[in-house]
Amino acid sequence: MDHLIEKTLSRKTIFEGKIIDLHVDDVELPNGKMSKREIIKHPGAVAIIAITDEGKILMVRQYRKAMERVMVEIPAGKLEKGEEPIVTARRELEEETGYICETLKPLISFYTSPGFADELVHLYVAEKLSKKENAAPLDEDEFVDLLEVSLEEALGLLEEKQIYDAKTAYAVQYLQLQQVLGK
CATH class of the missing domain: 3.90.79.10 (Nucleoside Triphosphate Pyrophosphohydrolase)
Structure with missing residues (x-):
């Protein structure tokens, strides 16, 4: 496994729209600390x-x-x-x-x-x-x-x-x- 990967611990959906969805992920960083990532999902x-x-x-x-x-x-x-x-x-x-x-x-x-x-x-x-x-x-x-x-x-x-x-x-x-x- 790559040492740069962030592990997703949980995901909260904030918005589901016609074009995009917005999620906030709680992640574990490579150094073991926790952080949040705001992610826009788009169909391409x-x-x-x-x-x-x-x-x-x-x-x-x-x-x-x-x-x-x-x-x-x-x-x-x-x-x-x-x-x-x-x-x-x-x-x-x-x-x-x-x-x-x-x-x-x-x-x-x-x-x-x-x-x-x-x-x-x-x-x-x-x-x-x-x-x-x-x-x-x-x-x-x-x-x-x-x-x-x-x-x-x-x-x-x-x-x-x-x-x-x-x-x-x-x-x-x-x-x-x-x-x-x-x-």
């Missing part, structure tokens, strides 16, 4: 780097209540119970952008805030896009503007702090690295 999410045939990146502008501001992000969404991430990625791409893709490749999965949350984001690259007639609608509480931006424009949005979330910043920097490497 996907994010999609969608590239048009013209080399534009599909992004959405939407209001984020937690930040109290409009932000520019790559399309993304929460996993539904029992849904495979690739299925979620195809659904979210269509709902948020009106596009479908021929090619959808997994790039990487990462935890957003492992100090207090278990949210795992699966990042995909979507290519060979086509606009879908009668695309699936957005969720009824979701409002977005679709943007098609060049890499240079995306870097500008990053600099202007219109792109301010980790998944989108990662996506833009990934694309910049691919350009530098000639891929």
Whole structure:
């Protein structure tokens, strides 16, 4: 057993919500002392780097209540119970952008805030896009503007702090690295 593991002694559920649950765990630390850990349980999410045939990146502008501001992000969404991430990625791409893709490749999965949350984001690259007639609608509480931006424009949005979330910043920097490497 790894000497860094914290043993959970008890768990108290504080809140069960539509998207997240909040637990407080009593833990025994590696040195034998006791502590508390506030943990957010999340079903996971996907994010999609969608590239048009013209080399534009599909992004959405939407209001984020937690930040109290409009932000520019790559399309993304929460996993539904029992849904495979690739299925979620195809659904979210269509709902948020009106596009479908021929090619959808997994790039990487990462935890957003492992100090207090278990949210795992699966990042995909979507290519060979086509606009879908009668695309699936957005969720009824979701409002977005679709943007098609060049890499240079995306870097500008990053600099202007219109792109301010980790998944989108990662996506833009990934694309910049691919350009530098000639891929």
